[in-house]
Amino acid sequence: MAAAIYVEDVWFQYKEEDPAVVQDLSLSIGAREFVAVLGRNGSGKSTFAHMINGLLLPTRGKVEVKGRNVADEANHSWLRQRVGMVFQNPEHQFVAATVRDDIAFGLENIGMPREKMIERIEWSAKKTGISELLDAEPHRLSGGQKQRAAIAGVLALKPSILVFDEATSMLDPYGRKEVLATLTGLFEEENITIIMITHDIKEALQAERILVLEEGKLLLDQTPAGLCNEGDRLRARGYEWPYFIEMQQELTRQGVHLPTYYVTEEEWVEALWMLSSKM
Ligand SMILES: Nc1ncnc2c1ncn2[C@@H]1O[C@H](COP(=O)(O)OP(=O)(O)OP(=O)(O)O)[C@@H](O)[C@H]1O
Ligand SMILES: [Mg+2]
Numbered sequence: 001m002a003a004a005i006y007v008e009d010v011w012f013q014y015k016e017e018d019p020a021v022v023q024d025l026s027l028s029i030g031a032r033e034f035v036a037v038l039g040r041n042g043s044g045k046s047t048f049a050h051m052i053n054g055l056l057l058p059t060r061g062k063v064e065v066k067g068r069n070v071a072d073e074a075n076h077s078w079l080r081q082r083v084g085m086v087f088q089n090p091e092h093q094f095v096a097a098t099v100r101d102d103i104a105f106g107l108e109n110i111g112m113p114r115e116k117m118i119e120r121i122e123w124s125a126k127k128t129g130i131s132e133l134l135d136a137e138p139h140r141l142s143g144g145q146k147q148r149a150a151i152a153g154v155l156a157l158k159p160s161i162l163v164f165d166e167a168t169s170m171l172d173p174y175g176r177k178e179v180l181a182t183l184t185g186l187f188e189e190e191n192i193t194i195i196m197i198t199h200d201i202k203e204a205l206q207a208e209r210i211l212v213l214e215e216g217k218l219l220l221d222q223t224p225a226g227l228c229n230e231g232d233r234l235r236a237r238g239y240e241w242p243y244f245i246e247m248q249q250e251l252t253r254q255g256v257h258l259p260t261y262y263v264t265e266e267e268w269v270e271a272l273w274m275l276s277s278k279m
Helices: 045-052 073-082 099-109 114-127 143-155 173-189 224-228 231-236 243-253 265-278
Strands: 005-012 022-029 034-039 060-065 083-086 161-165 193-198 209-214 217-222
Touching: 005 045, 022 045, 022 217, 034 045, 045 060, 045 161, 045 193, 060 073, 073 083, 083 143, 099 114, 099 143, 114 143, 114 173, 143 161, 143 173, 161 173, 173 193, 209 224, 217 224, 224 243, 231 243, 243 265
Parallel strands: 034 193, 034 209, 083 161, 161 193
Antiparallel strands: 005 022, 005 060, 209 217
């Protein structure tokens, strides 16, 4: 079966005279993978994301979504429906006066019959926990609610790939948690590939696989535990590790054997509990 996303020797330049902001990128992402793309400002994350749904076309190389070349214009409306994007600023993602109408707008665009539309709106609202908010005006919602409403809007189209481009970066910790929980819930329940772009390591560790971009190049392609092994390398590049990972990195440096890195706070607390009960 074709990969969900297949990228081969891709380069991207915004202008011919500018340097390439994505360079020599090759990777493959399977269906039902949850992948984080980690990178500092300007590392090419959004450019990469926009090449997945054909908003930008590679200057060189090839990007395929489920075996279809994004450069082929005949695939564009198919792509827009298959690849849902959620962006950073929750304010900029609404066109209608209520959440319900906003979700309906996207469905009208693909010519969905009314009966099916009503059903689909209810479904996607339920999946994102906003059923109670369907009649609300988008601008009255909290940041986290706005992002979940935006997710409902793209989810209603039943995409096979969802791309979150720093979708939590403007939210407070509570909103961030809400949106991350929605995202991981969708991954567990739906047959979907998730690409989560972030510059936050703690957030990236929630994924199954982490791609680190640096100046448009793929620096690392790692599991969460594998990424934690790259402590110094990423620290030297200005990344801040969550304290509970730093603690594990320090213990490992001191010669304490940990069977693995515990990539969530809860797992680490549990592991500490086990360790201390053996002492
Ligand atoms: N429309 C554009 N025209 C010219 N250069 C651009 C354009 N958009 C982005 N760039 C440049 O391309 C490079 C990569 O930008 P990109 O937005 O992909 O990075 P990013 O990793 O998403 O950054 P951020 O974390 O700030 O969102 C940067 O140097 C940026 O200045
Ligand atoms: Mg960006």
